[in-house]
Amino acid sequence: MTAMLNSAAADYSDLVEGIAAFVKRKVVPLEDANRELLENPRLAYDEKGGYSAPVLDLFRQVREASAEAGYYAMFAPEELGGAGLGALALFSVWEGLSHLVGPGRPLPDQVIGHWTSGPSFLLGEVDPSLHDSVVQEVMSGAATVCFGMSEPDAGSDAWSMSTRAVHVGDGWVLNGTKQWTSNAAHAKYAFIWAVTDEEMRRERTGGITLFLVPTDTPGFAVDSVLRLFEHVGGNETISSLTDVYIPDTHVVGTLHQGFALALQGVSNGRMYNAGHCVGMARWALEEANRYTGVRTAFGKTIADYQGVSFQLADSAMEIYASKTMSVDCARRLDRGEQARKELNMVKAYTTEACFRVFDRCMQVCGGMGLTNEMRFVSGWHFARMVRIADGTGEVMRRNIANSLRKGDLAF
Numbered sequence: 465m466t467a468m469l470n471s472a473a474a475d476y477s478d479l480v481e482g483i484a485a486f487v488k489r490k491v492v493p494l495e496d497a498n499r500e501l502l503e504n505p506r507l508a509y510d511e512k513g514g515y516s517a518p519v520l521d522l523f524r525q526v527r528e529a530s531a532e533a534g535y536y537a538m539f540a541p542e543e544l545g546g547a548g549l550g551a552l553a554l555f556s557v558w559e560g561l562s563h564l565v566g567p568g569r570p571l572p573d574q575v576i577g578h579w580t581s582g583p584s585f586l587l588g589e590v591d592p593s594l595h596d597s598v599v600q601e602v603m604s605g606a607a608t609v610c611f612g613m614s615e616p617d618a619g620s621d622a623w624s625m626s627t628r629a630v631h632v633g634d635g636w637v638l639n640g641t642k643q644w645t646s647n648a649a650h651a652k653y654a655f656i657w658a659v660t661d662e663e664m665r666r667e668r669t670g671g672i673t674l675f676l677v678p679t680d681t682p683g684f685a686v687d688s689v690l691r692l693f694e695h696v697g698g699n700e701t702i703s704s705l706t707d708v709y710i711p712d713t714h715v716v717g718t719l720h721q722g723f724a725l726a727l728q729g730v731s732n733g734r735m736y737n738a739g740h741c742v743g744m745a746r747w748a749l750e751e752a753n754r755y756t757g758v759r760t761a762f763g764k765t766i767a768d769y770q771g772v773s774f775q776l777a778d779s780a781m782e783i784y785a786s787k788t789m790s791v792d793c794a795r796r797l798d799r800g801e802q803a804r805k806e807l808n809m810v811k812a813y814t815t816e817a818c819f820r821v822f823d824r825c826m827q828v829c830g831g832m833g834l835t836n837e838m839r840f841v842s843g844w845h846f847a848r849m850v851r852i853a854d855g856t857g858e859v860m861r862r863n864i865a866n867s868l869r870k871g872d873l874a875f
């Protein structure tokens with residue numbers, strides 16, 4: 465079944481429908497029963513700015529139910545009990561889920577394990593001695609992880625990271641600061657990238673190793689939660705590692721070759737972003753289409769004015785282009801092509817198009833478009849944020865231009 469699902473000609477509509485049915489059956493009742501908790505930021509976040517304990521408990525319930533239903537770990541390797549699904553599946557399920565639920569609903573997002581917080585290919589790189597403990601906890605949804613690569617002085621240029629790991633006895637001692645790490649305040653395990661060979665790192669041939677750090681290890685601390693868009697809480701953090709000691713078995717993958725795993729993960733994240741953005745943009749266009757078809761001004765429905773309808777048409781064109789290029793890129797990746805230029809184009813285009821779609825949808829709905837009730841603002845924040853997270857639009861253009869200069873002008 466997996467081989468068929470991973471083939472370049474695969475169609476994931478049954479999987480998307482299955483997830484939609486799961487959301488309606490298991491997640492919506494939880495949302496309905498906890499509306500005040502989920503919608504009141506003063507209850508949803510604790511005093512330090514992370515998610516509050518009752519919200520984290522709801523997240524865990526959704527993860528565990530989804531794992532039992534077979535959805536949560538679908539991108540983890542088959543040998544660990546996942547389904548090992550590929551890029552087209554990743555795009556399709558996130559497009560389907562985001563289209564179904566729209567922005568600002570954190571519970572449905574827990575249904576699919578995200579590579580920075582849940583089961584992914586990275587678990588296949590974890591030492592076999594940790595399979596029955598760490599890996600099983602993450603696969604079942606009982607525990608989550610986080611992904612610590614960026615630092616205060618190393619964002620786009622992640623090679624310039626300064627967190628260091630030194631081999632001592634049968635283990636490693638880590639020192640450094642990580643910034644932006646999503647979910648670190650709630651994760652049981654942190655994937656941490658650190659320099660292990662300075663010369664290789666300087667030459668950019670390697671020298672960075674990935675470590676699995678239990679977040680209760682002495683010396684690991686979440687120093688603060690970063691708040692975005694004036695929210696009272698958030699999911700991104702600044703964490704520090706002070707003489708954090710972990711055994712050799714906590715090296716993930718190959719010594720000095722951790723950067724390649726980060727790139728694989730970030731590539732994964734770019735296809736996830738594309739699915740999320742296309743699905744949310746579709747949701748927004750449907751909402752705006754409905755509203756502008758009933759709202760009247762100067763004796764006509766506003767959709768009858770070209771100034772309004774052309775904004776919807778422009779959005780439709782961009783959604784179609786976003787979806788078509790994403791599916792093409794995903795099929796290339798599933799065929800084993802690197803598709804570097806294409807993936808960078810997909811990440812930049814879909815995130816920027818999603819932002820424009822939300823902006824237009826807010827505009828054509830007038831004052832109502834700005835209300836919490838219509839939920840466009842939440843999607844607009846998300847779209848603004850993903851133009852930076854997982855690689856900025858400028859860095860995507862830099863990468864595309866590098867491919868062109870190397871002679872890749874194939875389309």
Ligand SMILES: Cc1cc2nc3c(=O)[nH]c(=O)nc-3n(C[C@H](O)[C@H](O)[C@H](O)COP(=O)(O)OP(=O)(O)OC[C@H]3O[C@@H](n4cnc5c(N)ncnc54)[C@H](O)[C@@H]3O)c2cc1C
Nearest residue numbers: 611612613614619620644645646852853854855856858859
């Ligand atoms: C919401 C959110 C969640 C995140 N989650 C994580 C996470 O879980 N784990 C993690 O490790 N990181 C995470 N990040 C970090 C993210 O990957 C970085 O923010 C991103 O790579 C950009 O780095 P920076 O913010 O330091 O910007 P900088 O690198 O300081 O860039 C600043 C500006 O300079 C531009 N710029 C930089 N280099 C070039 C260039 N060569 N050419 C042209 N322009 C350039 C950028 O495009 C940008 O406009 C997250 C970020 C956000 C916003």
